[in-house]
Amino acid sequence: PVGIVVAGAGQAGFQLAASLREGGFRDPITLVGDEAALPYQRPPLSKAYLAGKTDQEGLFLRPPGFFAEHAIAHRPGLRAVAIDRAARLLQLSDGGHLPYDHLVIATGARNRPLPVPGAELDGVRQLRGLADADALRAQIEAARAIVVVGAGFIGLEFAAVAAGRGLSVTVIEAAERPMARAVSAEMGAFFRGAQEAMGVRFAFGAGVTAILGRDGRAVGVALADGRELPADLVLVGIGVLPNRELALEAGLPAEDGVRVDAFLSTPDPAISAIGDCARFPSSFAHGLTPDGTVRIESVQNAIDQGRCLAARLTGKPAAYGALPWFWSDQGRHKLQIAGLAGPTDASVVRGSGSAFSVFRFRDGRLSAVESVDRAGDHMIARRLLTAGTPLSPDQAADPGFDLKALAL
Numbered sequence: 001p002v003g004i005v006v007a008g009a010g011q012a013g014f015q016l017a018a019s020l021r022e023g024g025f026r027d028p029i030t031l032v033g034d035e036a037a038l039p040y041q042r043p044p045l046s047k048a049y050l051a052g053k054t055d056q057e058g059l060f061l062r063p064p065g066f067f068a069e070h071a072i073a074h075r076p077g078l079r080a081v082a083i084d085r086a087a088r089l090l091q092l093s094d095g096g097h098l099p100y101d102h103l104v105i106a107t108g109a110r111n112r113p114l115p116v117p118g119a120e121l122d123g124v125r126q127l128r129g130l131a132d133a134d135a136l137r138a139q140i141e142a143a144r145a146i147v148v149v150g151a152g153f154i155g156l157e158f159a160a161v162a163a164g165r166g167l168s169v170t171v172i173e174a175a176e177r178p179m180a181r182a183v184s185a186e187m188g189a190f191f192r193g194a195q196e197a198m199g200v201r202f203a204f205g206a207g208v209t210a211i212l213g214r215d216g217r218a219v220g221v222a223l224a225d226g227r228e229l230p231a232d233l234v235l236v237g238i239g240v241l242p243n244r245e246l247a248l249e250a251g252l253p254a255e256d257g258v259r260v261d262a263f264l265s266t267p268d269p270a271i272s273a274i275g276d277c278a279r280f281p282s283s284f285a286h287g288l289t290p291d292g293t294v295r296i297e298s299v300q301n302a303i304d305q306g307r308c309l310a311a312r313l314t315g316k317p318a319a320y321g322a323l324p325w326f327w328s329d330q331g332r333h334k335l336q337i338a339g340l341a342g343p344t345d346a347s348v349v350r351g352s353g354s355a356f357s358v359f360r361f362r363d364g365r366l367s368a369v370e371s372v373d374r375a376g377d378h379m380i381a382r383r384l385l386t387a388g389t390p391l392s393p394d395q396a397a398d399p400g401f402d403l404k405a406l407a408l
């Protein structure tokens with residue numbers, strides 16, 4: 001046997017390799033990754049690492065010795081460039097190739113580029129990898145005026161860190177509220193207030209038409225309404241695109257993500273896909289997307305899909321059905337989300353002040369729970385959503401209703 005080859009040595013690819021060994025898999029495992037570092041976690045890149053509160057070693061998923069100890073061949077700085085499905089070969093950027101018995105596409109996602117003039121100027125940055133975070137850490141020190149394009153999770157986490165250092169930060173967002181695609185209006189309003197209390201300014205309903213430059217460096221941002229905001233550092237956080245090219249060029253279906261079935265297999269039984277790059281059927285997406293499939297960008301999804309696929313490849317196949325959950329740290333507030341809600345799902349607020357939860361309902365059924373600084377609600381929500389326990393909007397709204405007892 002030539003074993004399992006994984007394209008992408010991130011959260012999902014690493015988890016798969018580790019879980020395969022845990023599950024007793026004995027054939028070779030090769031992790032091909034185009035980044036230089038050992039597999040690492042990304043969440044701190046926009047949180048503790050950006051703020052200088054943890055170092056590189058704190059990011060690594062395992063110490064260097066782990067890989068040799070578990071006979072996992074990690075090949076850093078190498079890109080998978082094409083798949084020869086007939087010959088079961090993965091072609092590499094150094095001209096070599098790797099034969100596989102099973103190939104796993106775990107290539108993650110990349111940042112969506114900002115399609116305006118000036119986006120290539122010095123001082124315009126995005127945040128996805130360690131190299132981006134290192135560059136930003138250095139530039140943040142020297143920055144006088146920061147503009148963040150996009151009020152999504154990464155933009156807001158970055159804004160919170162920068163504002164926490166006393167820097168001038170303005171967040172520009174096309175929608176009318178922060179995190180509009182991901183959370184309720186109620187939760188968006190809370191985080192808007194929390195960010196403003198940290199000193200962050202917002203421009204909602206605003207479109208960027210150009211980054212203004214002088215001598216090759218960004219000096220400002222031009223908005224569609226004619227305003228010009230000064231900026232010597234511009235962080236663009238307008239979402240990601242799945243790295244699906246390997247699959248597409250090999251003739252595998254990959255519209256907005258590499259298509260896989262409930263077992264995370266592509267139509268080629270020798271090729272699977274996991275993590276940010278994969279689009280899969282989910283019962284939690286019922287009524288949310290036209291065909292009930294989703295692509296989820298989260299640590300939970302990368303880890304659980306790595307585990308699920310490892311189980312199948314070691315003879316214990318099960319459909320992927322893990323509950324989606326997520327978190328975001330902004331200043332001193334922690335947002336936690338369990339489940340998947342759409343923008344039209346109803347909202348019921350439980351609790352008040354700066355610690356509350358928003359229970360979301362779709363077609364009368366609990367779809368998601370967003371909590372700020374209410375970790376207890378989040379854990380209860382995970383149990384209710386995993387078990388599919390019925391909960392009515394009236395029960396969720398009633399502070400006297402014992403949610404904990406319901407979840408037991």
Ligand code: FAD
Pocket residue numbers: 007008009010011012013032033034035041042043044045046078079080081106107108109127128129154243246274275276277296297298299300302325326327328329
């Ligand atoms: P990745 O971890 O991106 O790994 C994919 C790897 O494949 C990358 O190293 C990539 O360079 C490599 N690659 C791509 N193409 C090729 C190729 N052709 N050949 C070889 N290698 C290739 N999630 C949360 O749940 N909570 C958070 O708070 C949170 N914060 C985040 C903060 C930041 C700044 C970022 C960027 C992400 C955050 N996420 C968070 C999302 C989470 O990190 C991702 O969902 C997770 O890393 C996905 O794992 P993955 O393995 O699918 O992709």
